[in-house]
Amino acid sequence: MLIRIRKASDPLPSEIATKDAILNRRAFMQAAAASSGVALLPMFANDARAAMKIDNVMKTKWGADEKPTTLKGISSYNNFYEFGTGKEDPAANAHTLKPDPWSIEIAGQAGRIGKFGIEDIIRDNQLEERIYRMRCVEAWSMVIPWVGVPLASVLKKFDPTSQAKYVEFETLVDPKQMPGQRSRALDWPYVEGLRMDEAMHPLTILAVGIHGEILPNQCGAPIRLVVPWKYGFKSIKSIVKINFVEKEPVNTWQAQAANEYGFYSNVNPERDHPRWSQKRERRLTGEGGLSALFAPTVETKMFNGYADEVASLYSGMDLKKYF
Numbered sequence: 001m002l003i004r005i006r007k008a009s010d011p012l013p014s015e016i017a018t019k020d021a022i023l024n025r026r027a028f029m030q031a032a033a034a035s036s037g038v039a040l041l042p043m044f045a046n047d048a049r050a051a052m053k054i055d056n057v058m059k060t061k062w063g064a065d066e067k068p069t070t071l072k073g074i075s076s077y078n079n080f081y082e083f084g085t086g087k088e089d090p091a092a093n094a095h096t097l098k099p100d101p102w103s104i105e106i107a108g109q110a111g112r113i114g115k116f117g118i119e120d121i122i123r124d125n126q127l128e129e130r131i132y133r134m135r136c137v138e139a140w141s142m143v144i145p146w147v148g149v150p151l152a153s154v155l156k157k158f159d160p161t162s163q164a165k166y167v168e169f170e171t172l173v174d175p176k177q178m179p180g181q182r183s184r185a186l187d188w189p190y191v192e193g194l195r196m197d198e199a200m201h202p203l204t205i206l207a208v209g210i211h212g213e214i215l216p217n218q219c220g221a222p223i224r225l226v227v228p229w230k231y232g233f234k235s236i237k238s239i240v241k242i243n244f245v246e247k248e249p250v251n252t253w254q255a256q257a258a259n260e261y262g263f264y265s266n267v268n269p270e271r272d273h274p275r276w277s278q279k280r281e282r283r284l285t286g287e288g289g290l291s292a293l294f295a296p297t298v299e300t301k302m303f304n305g306y307a308d309e310v311a312s313l314y315s316g317m318d319l320k321k322y323f
């Protein structure tokens with residue numbers, strides 16, 4: 001089931017220690033923020049910055065020729081409705097999220113179910129850097145150097161049964177940590193789903209970092225999904241539950257407006273959103289003050305440019321119907 005795109009090296013004891021250290025450093029960060037009475041601002045504090053660094057990340061071929069959006073750009077223009085609906089809201093509000101300790105409930109059609117600490121979930125994996133183009137349904141895009149692990153290798157540890165046709169993911173619900181949940185902007189928890197073969201595809205990862213550093217809270221700390229050939233909303237943040245299910249899950253945006261957002265949500269320039277075109281996208285580089293407004297547009301590619309890798313998953317499907 002697991003398709004390897006390279007020979008995976010066995011983790012060295014030092015790498016295992018590194019993953020536990022991610023969480024310890026996160027605790028350090030929070031302590032530092034609490035004692036200084038300021039919000040977590042890793043971008044502006046040098047000590048904190050060093051503490052955010054993730055060691056032993058293996059570079060991969062993915063996106064080697066791309067110019068990544070800056071960390072500041074990636075972490076100051078976000079969609080994370082749990083912290084407000086404005087693009088600047090998550091950066092301003094996400095300091096109330098406590099990503100450490102963190103556990104994920106594994107449920108449904110699998111041999112091993114229960115609650116697992118995040119450190120157990122990624123323990124056996126080599127952390128990889130993959131520079132992926134990410135495209136929001138709102139027609140903007142970024143190039144993000146993720147640090148993460150293949151989702152397939154994580155899911156396999158829980159022995160999904162033959163009944164497991166889809167994987168459903170849920171975000172934390174806690175209005176104390178996520179003040180946006182005091183409003184009914186969306187139905188909480190935020191839910192997303194993938195077909196099993198999409199979840200097992202080698203491009204699909206769980207991310208724990210960006211630009212070699214621990215994920216900023218507003219980017220979905222401590223662990224979020226990344227599915228680069230689909231619109232951004234499929235890449236659910238701050239995951240607390242992974243559920244192996246038989247039926248196609250109803251994802252949050254589909255529940256919100258089924259005529260606008262489907263289950264598949266593959267990036268498709270040929271299928272416009274009912275209210276706007278999907279033919280082009282604004283590429284946000286994170287450089288220059290008002291880049292979000294004045295960013296040049298580029299052509300949107302089918303499957304966000306990953307057609308060679310993923311088109312075969314959908315052979316025979318009418319992607320205008322299954323949008």
Ligand SMILES: Nc1nc2c(c(=O)[nH]1)N[C@H]1C(S)=C(S)[C@@H](COP(=O)(O)O)O[C@H]1N2
Nearest residue numbers: 078079080081136171190232233235236237
């Ligand atoms: N839990 C949760 N996950 C979420 C969202 C959200 O509002 N809540 N927004 C989605 C959308 S619409 C996009 S475009 C991406 C944005 O990820 P980024 O802020 O890291 O760029 O997160 C996705 N994951």
Ligand SMILES: [Mo]
Nearest residue numbers: 136137232233
């Ligand atoms: Mo999005």
